[in-house]
Amino acid sequence: xxxxxxxxxxxxxxxxxxxxxxxxxxxxxxxxxxxxxxxxxxxxxxxxxxxxxxxxxxxxxxxxxxxxxxxxxxxxxxxxxxxxxxxxxxxxxxxxxxxxxxxxxxxxxxxxxxxxxxxxxxxxxxxxxxxxxxxxxxxxxxxxxxxxxxxxxxxxxxxxxxxxxxxxxxxxxxxxxxxxxxxxxxxxxxxxxxxxxxxxxxxxxxxxxxxxxxxxxxxxxxxxxxxxxxxxxxxxxxxxxxxxxxxxxxxxxxxxxxxxxxxxxxxxxxxxxxxxxxxxxxxxxxxxxxxxxxxxxxxxxxxxxxxxxxxxxxxxxxxxxxxxxxxxxxxxxxxxxxxxxxxxxxxxxxxxxxxxxxxxxxxxxxxxxxxxxxxxxxxxxxxxxxxxxxxxxxxxxxxxxxxxxxxxxxxxxxxxxxxxxxxxxxxxxxxxxxxxxxxxxxxxxxxxxxxxxxxxxxxxxxxxxxxxxxxxxx
Amino acid sequence: xxxxxxxxxxxxxxxxxxxxxxxxxxxxxxxxxxxxxxxxxxxxxxxxxxxxxxxxxxxxxxxxxxxxxxxxxxxxxxxxxxxxxxxxxxxxxxxxxxxxxxxxxxxxxxxxxxxxxxxxxxxxxxxxxxxxxxxxxxxxxxxxxxxxxxxxxxxxxxxxxxxxxxxxxxxxxxxxxxxxxxxxxxxxxxxxxxxxxxxxxxxxxxxxxxxxxxxxxxxxxxxxxxxxxxxxxxxxxxxxxxxxxxxxxxxxxxxxxxxxxxxxxxxxxxxxxxxxxxxxxxxxxxxxxxxxxxxxxxxxxxxxxxxxxxxxxxxxxxxxxxxxxxxxxxxxx
Numbered sequence: 190x191x192x193x194x195x196x197x198x199x200x201x202x203x204x205x206x207x208x209x210x211x212x213x214x215x216x217x218x219x220x221x222x223x224x225x226x227x228x229x230x231x232x233x234x235x236x237x238x239x240x241x242x243x244x245x246x247x248x249x250x251x252x253x254x255x256x257x258x259x260x261x262x263x264x265x266x267x268x269x270x271x272x273x274x275x276x277x278x279x280x281x282x283x284x285x286x287x288x289x290x291x292x293x294x295x296x297x298x299x300x301x302x303x304x305x306x307x308x309x310x311x312x313x314x315x316x317x318x319x320x321x322x323x324x325x326x327x328x329x330x331x332x333x334x335x336x337x338x339x340x341x342x343x344x345x346x347x348x349x350x351x352x353x354x355x356x357x358x359x360x361x362x363x364x365x366x367x368x369x370x371x372x373x374x375x376x377x378x379x380x381x382x383x384x385x386x387x388x389x390x391x392x393x394x395x396x397x398x399x400x401x402x403x404x405x406x407x408x409x410x411x412x413x414x415x416x417x418x419x420x421x422x423x424x425x426x427x428x429x430x431x432x433x434x435x436x437x438x439x440x441x442x443x444x445x446x447x448x449x450x451x452x453x454x455x456x457x458x459x460x461x462x463x464x465x466x467x468x469x470x471x472x473x474x475x476x477x478x479x480x481x482x483x484x485x486x487x488x489x490x491x492x493x494x495x496x497x498x499x500x501x502x503x504x505x506x507x508x509x510x511x512x513x514x515x516x517x518x519x520x521x522x523x524x525x526x527x528x529x530x531x532x533x534x535x536x537x538x539x540x541x542x543x544x545x546x547x548x549x550x551x552x553x554x555x556x557x558x559x560x561x562x563x564x565x566x567x568x569x570x571x572x573x574x575x576x577x578x579x580x581x582x583x584x585x586x587x588x589x590x591x592x593x594x595x596x597x598x599x600x601x602x603x604x605x606x607x608x609x610x611x612x613x614x615x616x617x618x619x620x621x622x623x624x625x626x627x628x629x630x631x632x633x634x635x636x637x638x639x640x641x642x643x644x645x646x647x648x649x650x651x652x653x654x655x656x657x658x659x660x661x662x663x
Numbered sequence: 664x665x666x667x668x669x670x671x672x673x674x675x676x677x678x679x680x681x682x683x684x685x686x687x688x689x690x691x692x693x694x695x696x697x698x699x700x701x702x703x704x705x706x707x708x709x710x711x712x713x714x715x716x717x718x719x720x721x722x723x724x725x726x727x728x729x730x731x732x733x734x735x736x737x738x739x740x741x742x743x744x745x746x747x748x749x750x751x752x753x754x755x756x757x758x759x760x761x762x763x764x765x766x767x768x769x770x771x772x773x774x775x776x777x778x779x780x781x782x783x784x785x786x787x788x789x790x791x792x793x794x795x796x797x798x799x800x801x802x803x804x805x806x807x808x809x810x811x812x813x814x815x816x817x818x819x820x821x822x823x824x825x826x827x828x829x830x831x832x833x834x835x836x837x838x839x840x841x842x843x844x845x846x847x848x849x850x851x852x853x854x855x856x857x858x859x860x861x862x863x864x865x866x867x868x869x870x871x872x873x874x875x876x877x878x879x880x881x882x883x884x885x886x887x888x889x890x891x892x893x894x895x896x897x898x899x900x901x902x903x904x905x906x907x908x909x910x911x912x913x914x915x916x917x918x919x920x921x922x923x924x925x926x927x928x929x930x931x932x933x934x935x936x937x938x939x940x941x942x943x944x945x946x947x948x949x950x951x952x953x954x955x956x957x958x959x960x961x962x963x964x965x966x967x968x969x970x971x972x973x974x975x976x977x978x979x980x981x982x983x984x985x986x987x988x989x990x991x992x993x994x995x996x
Binding site for chain 1: 876879884886
């Protein structure tokens with residue numbers, strides 16, 4: 190058995206005692222003792238208040254032909270696990286697969302039903318907030334978004350200003366200065382950015398502001414309407430575009446090589462992703478299956494007066510319609526919130542014959558992954574950051590040769606970080622959150638002609654946010 | 664050899680589509696997974712295929728597709744006498760080596776003649792051979808000896824001049840100097856054009872100069888207008904100037920009317936940064952716009968830049984469309 194303690198133990202974690210309990214529980218567990226030699230136990234501290242994990246979960250493995258492999262992993266969330274409850278939970282997890290109500294079959298994480306919930310949340314965020322009684326930003330670790338930090342915005346404007354001035358000095362500044370923000374949300378950041386830009390322009394008298402074409406984008410026109418209110422003082426230079434963050438180029442192809450600056454905050458961490466494992470010199474895809482634990486499913490069925498056997502089908506229909514699926518909208522949101530709190534992900538590892546044969550997400554090829562894991566620990570589980578990679582590759586063709594992309598988000602910038610803590614997925618209110626594999630984005634960027642750099646977000650102490658920015662690769 | 668050129672001769676700028684498998688094998692060579700001998704054989708095979716693809720598309724003047732070259736710099740930096748290369752400095756074939764000059768550059772040829780002979784052996788068509796110019800090389804090779812870039816560029820130009828003369832001796836009649844870095848550093852024209860003139864001095868062949876806005880990783884490195892080239896470029900000892908117009912539009916054609924340069928124009932009519940294949944009609948229209956400014960006798964038809972980053976099938980179809988579009992216009996003359 191190999192025990193992985195994937196976090197830095199603190200006082201609250203009580204890892205030492207728990208390790209003893211794990212070994213004791215395994216000694217008395219009814220599992221096949223031959224399994225013990227191959228067993229991997231992972232102790233994680235799940236940093237999200239709500240996640241998709243039970244206190245103890247078993248990950249089984251199948252080979253590339255679908256046959257069961259002896260490899261088994263035990264995943265223990267130290268945050269949830271109690272010493273008293275560990276032994277029975279462990280015995281139960283080893284004895285049988287999780288029961289309850291399955292919401293789907295095993296498949297890639299990026300295709301899971303959890304992304305349907307995520308989409309629903311952004312479509313009906315106002316309804317969700319009305320029922321939960323607090324704005325979405327209040328559930329963020331700091332209670333507010335790093336996107337709107339005034340000094341960070343002032344510095345970003347100043348950097349952009351320097352670029353414009355340099356281009357102008359070389360007679361290379363285009364007549365129109367295109368800037369794009371993807372995922373503007375309330376428009377608060379865009380408003381601050383525009384205010385600061387206009388202020389700087391007035392101070393320095395270069396006349397850049399009237400040449401500005403600031404494009405505010407988000408996935409729905411309803412959100413853009415709200416953002417339009419926030420930037421109403423900049424009507425002459427603002428445009429509003431509904432686009433899919435996964436493919437901005439599809440909407441804005443006419444601006445190929447024209448955008449001097451593109452910004453995103455907390456968009457990548459909310460895009461579909463996949464995970465991969467390298468273990469014993471082999472690669473495994475992590476497949477997931479969303480389910481509701483039996484007890485929670487029964488409680489939901491009872492509370493909302495639904496036949497238990499109809500619950501999965503009802504949830505499927507609900508995801509298509511939204512809270513109005515219930516005659517009383519508020520009741521619909523309450524159902525949605527109860528289901529979302531209950532959703533768990535069962536995981537299994539599927540062996541890949543080799544990387545070349547793997548069905549990799551769009552934009553990734555085996556060379557990216559090989560290069561990325563070259564410096565990684567021998568045994569590592571990591572994100573493919575499927576949506577982030579797709580979005581990145583469909584965004585950079587819009588950049589002017591001297592333009593740059595800036596992304597504020599939670600990035601893993603060194604593959605070694607993957608064995609130092611849990612990196613997702615988790616639940617943030619009604620949305621999904623995942624760390625992003627910055628090391629992989631660095632490889633993807635290099636092959637696309639961009640050097641990808643990361644800087645700490647030093648404007649808030651203890652912030653986990655980092656700032657990705659690109660420079661043209663020579 | 665068929666050297667009878669039709670009106671509006673069609674040509675590639677230099678590179679042909681780099682197959683994915685060739686990229687992987689080139690990188691495998693850097694990672695010591697395959698031998699130099701194997702890589703040479705692979706290159707020979709790829710170059711033959713590139714030549715035949717150009718012929719099949721109907722191109723009048725073919726190149727070797729530059730498929731032996733990792734990028735526009737390293738193939739020359741490795742051969743320039745006195746330039747030191749850190750062979751461990753790149754992990755992907757397309758990256759640039761770290762290269763440095765630490766003493767006065769000795770004068771010697773680069774050994775490109777074998778590549779030219781190989782090209783001649785496998786085609787009866789007219790040929791063009793491309794060489795990166797001194798300005799672009801100086802911008803990438805670190806200078807730890809010369810007092811400035813201008814002085815360094817002159818010695819690079821002298822070495823390249825020896826090479827061009829060797830190529831002419833081997834039968835080359837059409838040579839093209841590639842200077843994509845001009846557009847990023849217009850202020851360097853004061854010394855880069857004299858260096859260019861040293862490079863082509865006494866070379867008895869048609870001399871072309873290709874200037875674009877960059878094609879590194881299949882995207883532009885700079886944007887702007889070719890106006891920066893004028894009037895300085897009129898001092899260059901050239902027969903032809905090859906520029907990109909398909910992606911950027913034809914506005915800069917007016918510069919040929921305004922300055923009336925004595926050169927032929929290599930007209931870019933294919934956008935090499937887009938995978939969308941142009942129609943022959945579109946190509947024809949682009950040629951007609953140029954004919955308003957430059958007479959047909961002084962007009963060559965080519966893509967905007969090298970086809971390196973395009974998938975093979977797209978590159979072939981684009982060349983075929985270019986040839987068809989050119990035929991349409993020839994019929995109108």
